[in-house]
Amino acid sequence: MLTLLEALQHADATGTAVGHFNISELIAMKAVFEAAREKNLPVVVGVSEGERQFMGVLQVAAFVKSLREEFNFPIFLNADHTHSLAKAIEAAKAGFDWVVFDLSTLPFEENVRQTRQAVEALKAIRPSILVEGEIGDIGSGSEIHDAAPASSGQLTTPDEAKQFVEETKVDTLAPAVGNRHGMTRNMVEGEDRKHLNIRRIREIKEATKIFLTLHGASGTDDRDLRDAIAAGITVVHINTELRVAWRRGLEATLASHPNEVVPYKLLPSVVESVKRVIASRLALFGAGREHSQTRSAN
């Protein structure tokens, strides 16, 4: 079966991206797995520190492993936004395939120093594990914000990206290229979209030649996402859009079945609600270069 590294290499070579979807519970887990299987695309399940504390570190690892083995399907698990070496080591020992080691709020030199140490420590525990580093400010909290949060607006520069990658030996890099965690109310209503700096993505990709991960992609303009993937983004993280679909699906099923108490009768429609979002994002990420080429030919 495809390894995570091979899945990223294949996406990089074909101008497509691998979808990364955060979950907190089994409805979203089922939605991710079913959507990926229907599209026959490798997929990554992400759990932040809060999400995996709720599910249980060992429990979420066991669940993903059981899906991978029973169905012989390339579904992988990422310890998203891990802020301490202790939590990163816990995830590596539990069998996670990937760790996002996020010290992006620290000064650059300190982020470099500690991320390099984390890469060494994690690979010693699990040589196949991938480690992602993060530089720049892309906000925190995959939730609904009343307004666009005040941001430095500072994009990651190609020079600092190159230095960070060379000195830390990370496998993947999360840059700030106009992306931001969470969505505004206007984005949830479809009245506003996020836009990305495509040129900066291309410059960082050329400077680093590393796999680039786009965090906080919920609410991003579809055309920007396609162009970002063509410019060098290999992994796209979606969380808030799934949470919105989860809540709306849950509200709808409870409203339409006021007397039902059987979870397995109420919840399949919530799975469907989340799955629709994942399927449409996977279709976009997996579309490949022809889309951008068609567009630039227009």
Ligand SMILES: [Zn+2]
């Ligand atoms: Zn993120």
